[in-house]
Amino acid sequence: MRRCGQVSEHPVVVVAGSATGEVLCLDEPLSFWGGVDPRTGEIVDRHHPQRGCTVAGRVLVMPSGRGSSSSSSLLLEAIRNGSAPVALLVRRADEILSLGAIVADELYGRSLPVVVLDSATYSSLMTGETVAVGEDGSLNRQSDSVDDGPDNTTGG
Amino acid sequence: MAAGSGPTLSATYAQRVDLSVEDRQRLAGDAGPAARLAMRIVVRLAESMGVDRLLDITGAHVDSCLYHGQSGLDFAGRLVEGGASVAVPTTLNVSSLDLLHPELHRGDEAEGEAARRLAEMYEKMGCQPTWTCAPYHLENRPSLGEQVAWAESNAIVFANSVLGARTARYGDLIDISAAITGRVPAAGLHLDENRRATILIRLQDISPDLLNIDQVYPLLGTVVGAASGSRVPVIDGLPTALSEVRLRALGAGAATAGSVGMFHSVGNTPEAPTLEAALGGREPHEVVEVTASDLRAARDRLCTASGSALSSVCLGTPHYSVDEFQNLVTLLTGRRVHTDVDFYVSTGRSVLAELELRGWADLLRSAGVTLVVDTCTYVSAVLADTTGTAMTDSAKWAWYAPGNLGVDVVFAGTSECVESAVAGKVLLDETVWSGV
DSSP: OOSTTOBOSSOEEEEOOOEEEEEEEOSSOBOSTTTBOTTTOBBOOTTOTTTTOBOTTEEEEESOBOSOTTHHHHHHHHHHHTOSOSEEEESBOOHHHHHHHHHHHHHHSOOOOEEEOOHHHHHHOOTTOEEEEOTTSOEEEEOOOTTSOTTOOSOO | OOTTOSTHIIIIITTTSBOOHHHHHHHTTTTOHHHHHHHHHHHHHHHHHTOOBEEEOSOEEEOTTSOOSHHHHHHHHHHHHTTOOOSSOEEEOOOSSOSSOGGGOOSOHHHHHHHHHHHHHHHHTTOBOOOOSOGGGSSSOOOTTOBOEEBSHHHHHHIIIIIOOBOOOBOTTHHHHHHHHTEEESOGGGSGGGTSOOEEEEEOSOOTTGGGSTTHHHHHHHHHHHHHTTSOEEEESOOSSOOHHHHHHHHHHHHHHSOOSOOEETTTSTTOSSHHHHTTTSOOSEEEEEOHHHHHHHHHHTOOOOSSBOOEEEEEEEEEOHHHHHHHHHHHTTOOOOTTOEEEEEEOHHHHHHHHHHTHHHHHHHTTEEEEESSOTTTSSOOSOOSSEEEESOHHHHHHHHHHHOOEEEEOOHHHHHHHHHHTBOOOOGGGGTTO
16 A cells, blocks of 8 residues: 555545535544434534534545445445535545545446645635636635636636 | 446556456456446555555455445445356345344334345345354454455454454445455555554553453553554553453454554464564554553543443444353353343354354343344344443443444443343442552
8 A cells, every 4th residue: 555544745636526616624534424414414423523514515625534434335325315525635545435436436427536635735725615626636726705706717 | 327337447547557367357347247346446446545456365244234325225236236246255244134033123114124125135146144243253264364355343453463364444335346356455454564563552550450351451442442543553561362352352442442453462463472573673653551540541431321220231242252152141140131121232143043052042031131133232223222321341332322322321341231230220340440
């Protein structure tokens, strides 16, 4: 195992895909088994600082996955139900979550990009901003302000 | 459905992973659609990990058979329709149902039916209907150096640590894919370099009397797990010739409180004849000292209940062994569980068959014990009362049951669990902790 479980100073595409969504930053790793309601995407882990937030449709930014290997199944179930994040941006690669994303792609043709970020990019991401994740792991950060839309190239 | 059937794999993945002729045939669909899907999952996982080589395995233990929702049925259904058949001897982990005693299921009817359908699909793929989280209790367990693909954290840590077999920390979806293809990424605990200990756990001033008590081992496990995270620890200072029951409880605790897939115990586990051997001749990255008060604090953390009211006793996480039942029979002979207390022991159906032969099953039932097989009381709807306090001798059960079931928990030794069950209230023997 060369890369797995290690941090990276370059973005590394673990599962390729593209997606755009609003960022939700988690302060601690999250287990999908017992931590997320697969019907709604709500964080239900009693000990998690972001308990009550929903991961559905969000670009989820967190240090890593955590805990049970059943999390692969729970991420798959959330993807099937449309309650999963649209992308996972992490500091540490996590095979358990990668598997959920890979099998969802194989089974349903729905992909969820998983990218390991370098520390500077990781720490600069803020909850609420809109980010587009590219196939190559690139991030296109877009203002979420109404007056300064994502494709506003003409400036103010 | 065209999902995942495009050219991406051959273009992007297969070139980066060294594949055998058989691997390529599976990817091409020569062995049928299920083998193709399973092979794609193994290869894509290897690629995502940056691993460029696969290994052959001689056996698998599968956890994907536990029902979590419709996607599990979709996945297994796709495999069965595609003609899936396991390539290596494969055992099954627990279901969410006691398949032999369906009357014990108190949960949703439709969910029970779905769990039963899922179980049938895994049997159809040729998996043995073992339905146990303790596959090391079965015949033909893997031997030293054997490469296998096991899921279920307590089984993984037992296989690596106690048997010296080699498995990475597998889980849902990859376990059955590995069983169908007989192939896994060459990574993690399959490889020598990842099996040496990098953290040293040193026992400090823990009395021999304390180390002679069974309940200390699951507690030590939780302390070791919390200190180690996903690293491989070596524990120095334990008595030698530790029983499998104690080593198993230690590993299960470590895999619960941390992501430990393997531990060494100097003089006990096969790859740790000496401390130096366990460390692979190198210095540990970290040394952690564990005292008796750390163990007591671990015990206190596992107890969420106060007061003496008692509703249930739950033993058998991981599944009880014949040796553990022998102890229980000794403790319960000539006695009866109080009518206000439900007493459950979870075990595998193969162990139950042995209990029936020995006459212990009837003895325990007449003493008021409910024997639960194929599942575990913390992942299934079996408990009659989840509002009260439950006692357990399992650190793993104590850790997960409050979140899964909503019960309050008291962790204690097996004999305290039995004394409490007979008395109908929580009785703790604090003398074992005197002076700590």
